[in-house]
Amino acid sequence: MSTSTAALMDGTALARRTVEETAARAAEVTRRTGVTPCLATVLVGEDPASVTYVKMKRNRCAQAGIRSQHVELPATTTTEELVAAITALSLDPEVHGILLQHPVGPHIDERAAFEAIAPEKDVDGVTMASFAAMGFGLPGFVSCTPGGIMRLLDAYDVELSGKRAVVVGRSAILGKPAGLLLLGRDATVTYCHSRTRDLSSVVREADVLVAAVGRPNFIKGEDIKPGAVVVDAGYNPGNVGDVDFASAAERASLITPVPGGVGPMTIAVLLAQTVEGAERQLGL
Numbered sequence: 352m353s354t355s356t357a358a359l360m361d362g363t364a365l366a367r368r369t370v371e372e373t374a375a376r377a378a379e380v381t382r383r384t385g386v387t388p389c390l391a392t393v394l395v396g397e398d399p400a401s402v403t404y405v406k407m408k409r410n411r412c413a414q415a416g417i418r419s420q421h422v423e424l425p426a427t428t429t430t431e432e433l434v435a436a437i438t439a440l441s442l443d444p445e446v447h448g449i450l451l452q453h454p455v456g457p458h459i460d461e462r463a464a465f466e467a468i469a470p471e472k473d474v475d476g477v478t479m480a481s482f483a484a485m486g487f488g489l490p491g492f493v494s495c496t497p498g499g500i501m502r503l504l505d506a507y508d509v510e511l512s513g514k515r516a517v518v519v520g521r522s523a524i525l526g527k528p529a530g531l532l533l534l535g536r537d538a539t540v541t542y543c544h545s546r547t548r549d550l551s552s553v554v555r556e557a558d559v560l561v562a563a564v565g566r567p568n569f570i571k572g573e574d575i576k577p578g579a580v581v582v583d584a585g586y587n588p589g590n591v592g593d594v595d596f597a598s599a600a601e602r603a604s605l606i607t608p609v610p611g612g613v614g615p616m617t618i619a620v621l622l623a624q625t626v627e628g629a630e631r632q633l634g635l
């Protein structure tokens with residue numbers, strides 16, 4: 352018999368506090384300017400998970416006193432049509448932030464679509480300009496999930512300087528930026544991916560582990576270094592993370608659950624950055 356020793360990093364509770372602060376800021380923007388911060392959400396196709404996520408984001412906006420404007424496009428939308436729709440939102444003075452839900456269909460050039468987001472409205476932190484600013488440690492919008500991960504680590508006073516951080520996954524808006532943010536905080540960062548040889552031996556070195564591969568229960572407790580901090584950024588169908596929680600919690604000191612960990616923080620960062628974008632665009 353083994354017993355769980357890890358403490359939970361409670362993303363639901365931290366997100367609630369973050370959204371409350373954001374709501375107060377949004378109300379202040381509205382009071383001072385008469386303009387309510389507005390997020391445009393763009394959804395291509397009808398993937399049920401994407402539909403759910405976008406709905407959650409819009410509901411959370413409503414709770415925080417942020418307007419949302421929804422653009423729904425058919426799965427058959429071309430790159431040109433999507434770029435045109437996003438460009439229109441970039442030019443619309445009533446829109447302060449733009450979220451293009453990822454992934455779009457394989458026939459669409461997703462990068463081209465993201466780049467149609469005006470940098471000052473890139474509250475989801477997905478453009479090359481935002482990525483570069485983050486990489487250089489300059490102010491700007493961070494990709495929301497990595498931003499949420501850093502807020503969680505900070506809220507639980509996780510020391511990063513000099514620590515070995517291992518990021519499993521290297522996607523453009525999750526794994527890769529997560530590693531750069533950890534590097535920016537003086538962690539020693541290793542990226543693992545599908546071609547990594549002997550993944551277990553690398554994961555076993557991690558003082559801080561970020562799992563972002565999109566494979567349900569992929570990381571097992573036997574590969575967790577005793578006392579490690581484990582962040583599960585996986586979002587697989589059925590709200591299953593990338594980390595086998597039960598076995599990992601026996602060895603970790605701190606761990607995020609799924610659901611209730613990184614997911615709610617992703618949305619909280621999106622809202623916070625939307626209000627920040629509105630403040631700047633309205634000259635506050």
Ligand SMILES: Nc1nc(=O)c2c([nH]1)NC[C@@H]1CN(c3ccc(C(=O)N[C@@H](CCC(=O)O)C(=O)O)cc3)C=[N+]21
Pocket residue numbers: 404407450451452453454475477495496586590609610611612613614615616617618
């Ligand atoms: N441009 C773009 N930006 C994103 O930030 C983005 C995206 N595309 N595409 C999809 C992923 C996924 N994602 C999640 C957000 C919240 C939860 C979340 O809050 N999940 C809840 C559970 C979900 C539920 O209650 O149904 C939780 O973990 O507690 C999960 C996943 C944002 N993403």
